[in-house]
Amino acid sequence: MVIPPEIHLPVSDSAHPRHKIQSGSCPESDISSDCPLFPLRNDIFPCTACGEIFQKSHFLEQHQATEHAVSELTDGDSGNNIVRIMFKTGWTDKVKNPEIRRILKIHNSPKIRTRFEEYRELVKAKAARNGAVGNRDERCIADGNELLRFNCLTFTCDLGINRSTSICNQQYCSVCGIIKYGFSPKMDGISTLFTSWRAHMSIPENVEEEFKFMNVKRAMLVCRVGAGRVGSEGEEINKEDGGFDSGTGIAKVL
Structure with a gap:
C-alpha cells in the first residue's frame, strides 16, 4: 500500500480474548491436575510476530488479522x-x-x-x-x-x-x-x-x-x-x- x-x-485494541501462560503458580508436574487453566503443550498457539500465547487457533488468527495486519x-x-x-x-x-x-x-x-x-x-x-x-x-x-x-x-x-x-x-x-x-x-x-x-x-x-x-x-x-x-x-x-x-x-x- x-x-x-x-x-x-x-x-x-483487539476485541478478542487473549490468553497468556501463568507462571509460578504450581510445579510443572501438577499442570494437568492442579492447574486446569494452564494450557497443555498441544493447545498452545504462539504468535510468531510478538510471542503472545493463545489457547485457540482462531484467537491467534483474529489477533494476527487485527494486530499484525500490515x-x-x-x-x-x-x-x-x-x-x-x-x-x-x-x-x-x-x-x-x-x-x-x-x-x-x-x-x-x-x-x-x-x-x-x-x-x-x-x-x-x-x-x-x-x-x-x-x-x-x-x-x-x-x-x-x-x-x-x-x-x-x-x-x-x-x-x-x-x-x-x-x-x-x-x-x-x-x-x-x-x-x-x-x-x-x-x-x-x-x-x-x-x-x-x-x-x-x-x-x-x-x-x-x-x-x-x-x-x-x-x-x-x-x-x-x-x-x-x-x-x-x-x-x-x-x-x-x-x-x-x-x-x-x-x-x-x-
Whole structure:
C-alpha cells in the first residue's frame, strides 16, 4: 500500500480474548491436575510476530488479522522499489506527484486469499471451456488475467505511523475496513485504475482539508485484480455463455 504525503493509519485494541501462560503458580508436574487453566503443550498457539500465547487457533488468527495486519517495507526491500516505480509512473505533473511517506504490505487473511484464488480458478476454467481466441484469452487461461491496479481510499487512524501494524474499528476508516473485511460484495463493481494518478484524482482534491476535523487522509491500495475477460462499458458481465468477467473500470480484487 502506497501512502502519499498526508497518509497515516488507525490502531485499536483487539476485541478478542487473549490468553497468556501463568507462571509460578504450581510445579510443572501438577499442570494437568492442579492447574486446569494452564494450557497443555498441544493447545498452545504462539504468535510468531510478538510471542503472545493463545489457547485457540482462531484467537491467534483474529489477533494476527487485527494486530499484525500490515508491515512496513523498507528501502532495501525489492517490493518497496517495485511499488515506488509503479506509483510514480503516470504522474506527468511533478509538482503534484505526492511524496511517498511509507509503503505497507497488507497481510491478507487465509480466508480472503482463498476467496480470491477460488475466483481466479473459476475465471481460468471458464476461459478454458470457451477456448482461447487471442492473447487476452490466453492470459485468462494462464492466470485469470491477473493485473495490478490502483484504488485510492481515505482513512482516519494512525496505521503505519511509528511502525503501528494494528487496524482500527473506526466507522469512517475505509482502509482498515477494506483490510479487515475486503471490498463490499454489495457493490455493483469495484473501480480499479491503471495509474496512481487516475486513482488519486478519483477522490476530491480537497478531501483532506474539508474533513481535517476527522483527521482524514488518503492512501493508495495496490490491488491484485482477477480481471478475466474485460469488456467495454455496457457489455454484460459474468454470463455463463462466455461473456465478460469485468468491465472497463470494474474488476474483482483481493
